[in-house]
Amino acid sequence: MTKKELKRESIIQASLKLFSSNGFHKTTIPDIAKVLGMSVGNLYNYFKSKDILAKEIIKYTSEILGQEIKKVNILDISSEEKIKKIVELYFKMAEEKPEMIEYFLRVYLSHREVFSDGCEGMLCVSGFVTEIMIFFDDGVERGELRDQDFFSAFGLFMGYLGGMVFLKGENILPKELHEYIDDISKNIYNALKV
C-alpha cells in the first residue's frame, strides 16, 4: 500500500467512526480533519466531496463484512452451522467494531439522497450481499435450505440482525447481544430450512 492509500484508509476509518456515532449531518468535514490532524483542504485532495466519502465508506465496510462471511462460506459445514457462525460474527463485530454495523443502520439506510447517485440498487453493498447470496444458494443446492425467492431470505438475515443491533443501541435489550446468538440462529434456521 502506498502512503497515499494508507492515508485514504485512515480517513475512511475516522469518518466511519464519526458518522456512526454522531450522525452524518452532525459530523462536519472540519471535525474529521481535526481527528486526523490534517487540514480540511488536504482532506479534499483525497475525497472530492462529503457524499463521495460516504459512498466510499459503505463500499469499504461492505467489503470487509463480505470477506468475513466468505470465510464462513468456504468452511465445510452444514447450513445450520453456517447460520450460527454468521450470526456470531455479525454480533461480534457489532460489539467490537460497532461503527461498521451502525454505519449501515444510521447512515446508509437513511440518507437516500446521499447514496441514490452512485449506489443505486445494492451497488455499494454488493460485497456483503454477494456472500449472503452464495451462502443461500449453496444451502439450497445442498438440499438444506428451502428454495425461495432470494430476497425473502436476504431480508430476513439483514433485517433481523440489523434490528437486534438497533435494539441494543437503544439500550432496550435486557441481555448482551452475544447471549442472543443461539435463539436467533435457531429462528433463522427454522425459517429457512427445508
Place this chain on the structure above:
Amino acid sequence: MTKKELKRESIIQASLKLFSSNGFHKTTIPDIAKVLGMSVGNLYNYFKSKDILAKEIIKYTSEILGQEIKKVNILDISSEEKIKKIVELYFKMAEEKPEMIEYFLRVYLSHREVFSDGCEGMLCVSGFVTEIMIFFDDGVERGELRDQDFFSAFGLFMGYLGGMVFLKGENILPKELHEYIDDISKNIYNALKV
C-alpha cells in the same frame, strides 16, 4: 376535534410525508409550511421545534400502526393466521401509505440525536411494540409459539418487515411487496412456532 387539533394533525401528516420522502435534514420548516399553505411562524405555534415535531410524528405513527395490529390481535384465529394478517397489513400500509413505514426506517431509526431526549427506550413507539408483545404472549400461552426472549421475536418481526420495505424502497425487489406475503409469513411462523 377542535379546529386547532385538526390543524395540528394536518401538520403531522404533511411533515410525515416530507420527512419520509426527502429525509429529516433535507426537509426544512419552510418546506413544510409551504406545503400546508401556512406561515413558518404559525407552524411554531403548534410545535415548538423541529425535533419536537419529529417526536410527535413517531408517536402518532406508532399509535396508528398499533391500532391496526390490535384489530388482528382480537380476532379468534391461530397465531399462524395472525402472522399472515400482520404481514399483510404491514405491506398494505407500506404500499398505500409508505410514509409511515419509511418514517420508522429513515427518520426514527437513524436520528438518535433527535429522539434520544424524550423517546428513550421505546417510549415513543410503545403503541406499536405493545401490540406485538400481546400477539407474541398470546401465541406462547396458547401453545402455538415457542417460548423465547421477547426481543428475539420482536427483532425478527420488526427487522424482517422493515428490511423488506427498505429493499422495496431501493427498487431492488423483483416483485411487488404483497407477492412476498406468503413466503415471509411462512418464514416467520417457522421461526417462531413450537
Place this chain on the structure above:
Amino acid sequence: MTKKELKRESIIQASLKLFSSNGFHKTTIPDIAKVLGMSVGNLYNYFKSKDILAKEIIKYTSEILGQEIKKVNILDISSEEKIKKIVELYFKMAEEKPEMIEYFLRVYLSHREVFSDGCEGMLCVSGFVTEIMIFFDDGVERGELRDQDFFSAFGLFMGYLGGMVFLKGENILPKELHEYIDDISKNIYNALKV
C-alpha cells in the same frame, strides 16, 4: 380612576418588572400578556406598540420618583439633611422596588433607539429631574450649596446613586445598600457644599 386606567397601570407595572429583570428585548409582548392574564391583541388596545409602552413606563417611573423627592424638598431642613433623605429614599426604593431603578439603568439608559423619538432630552424623566433641580437651586439660594452648573451637580447625584445600585445588582458590594447611606451622603454633601 376608571377601569381602563386601572388596567393601563397594571400593564405598566407588569411590564416594568419584566423589562427590568429580563431586559427589554428578552421580554416579549406575549410574555407580558401572559403575566397579566390577558390577550396580546387586547394589550395593543392599551398601548399601540412596545416602544410606546416603554416610554410610558419611564414617564410613570420618573413621576413617582419625582414625587418622593418632592416630599423631601418641601421639608424645612438643611440641604445636608435633604441629601441624606434623598439617598435614603433612593436606596430604599432600590431595595424594595428594585424594578424602578433598574428600569432607569437597564432599559432607559441603553436603548436610545427606543427613546430617541418622543423622549428627547430629558423629556420623559422631567418629573425626576425637575425635583433634583429644585433641591439644588434651593440649596444654592439658601447659601448652603456652591453655585455651579446644574448638570455638574445632577450628574453627581444621578450617576453616583445609579452606579451604586448597579454595583449592588452585580453582587459585588460587600454590604447592603442602606449601609452605604452615611458614606455616600457625606461624599455628596462635601462635593456640593459651599
Place this chain on the structure above:
Amino acid sequence: MTKKELKRESIIQASLKLFSSNGFHKTTIPDIAKVLGMSVGNLYNYFKSKDILAKEIIKYTSEILGQEIKKVNILDISSEEKIKKIVELYFKMAEEKPEMIEYFLRVYLSHREVFSDGCEGMLCVSGFVTEIMIFFDDGVERGELRDQDFFSAFGLFMGYLGGMVFLKGENILPKELHEYIDDISKNIYNALKV
C-alpha cells in the same frame, strides 16, 4: 502581532463602534461583517458567537482604559491633581473615542443576560477597576483621601463620569464635556479628601 491577531482586533474595534452607536441588539452580525468587508462565516472563525464577541470587547476596552489610568497613577503628583488628570483623560476619551465609554454605558451596563456568564462580578472590567483601586489606596495611604469603603469611592468615580457622558450623549449638556473638567474634579476631590 500576527495577521490573524490584527484581524481579530479590527473586528473588535468595528463591533465596538457599531454596538455603541446602534445598540447591541440592533447591530447584526451581517452589519459588522459588511463594515469590515468580510463574510459572516469568516467572522465566526474569529468569535464563536455574538455574546462572546461582546465579552471580548469589554475586556479589551477595560484594558485600554486601565492602562491610561495607570499612566496617571505612576506620576508623582498629589491625589487632587490625579483626580483632575483622570477626569481629563476620561472626557478626552469620551470626546475622541466615544465608543469606548458608550460601550460601558449602553452595552455592558444593561445587558446582564449577555455578560452574566463569563463576566461575573467585575471579571471583565478588572483592568479598569484595578487602577481606580490603586489610585484610591495610594491616596488614602498618603493621607490625602479619607479612608472609606472602596466601593463608595468607586461608585462616585464611575457613576459620576459615566453619568456626565450619558447626559452629553443625550444632547442635554449646554457645554462641551471638557468644560466641566474643573467643576467635576473639584466635586470629586471635595467628596473624597480627608
Place this chain on the structure above:
DNA sequence: GATGAATGAGCTTTCATTCAT
C-alpha cells in the same frame, strides 16, 4: 373590549467547499 391564530421579515449560526499560499 377581548381573543389568539396568523404573518413574515429578520435574526444568529452552520458548514461544504474553494483557493491563494
Place this chain on the structure above:
DNA sequence: AATGAATGAAAGCTCATTCAT
C-alpha cells in the same frame, strides 16, 4: 501534498404586530 482563512447560501427559530371573530 498541505494549509486554513474565506465564502455565502441556507438553516432553525423569534416576535412585534394585525385582524377576523
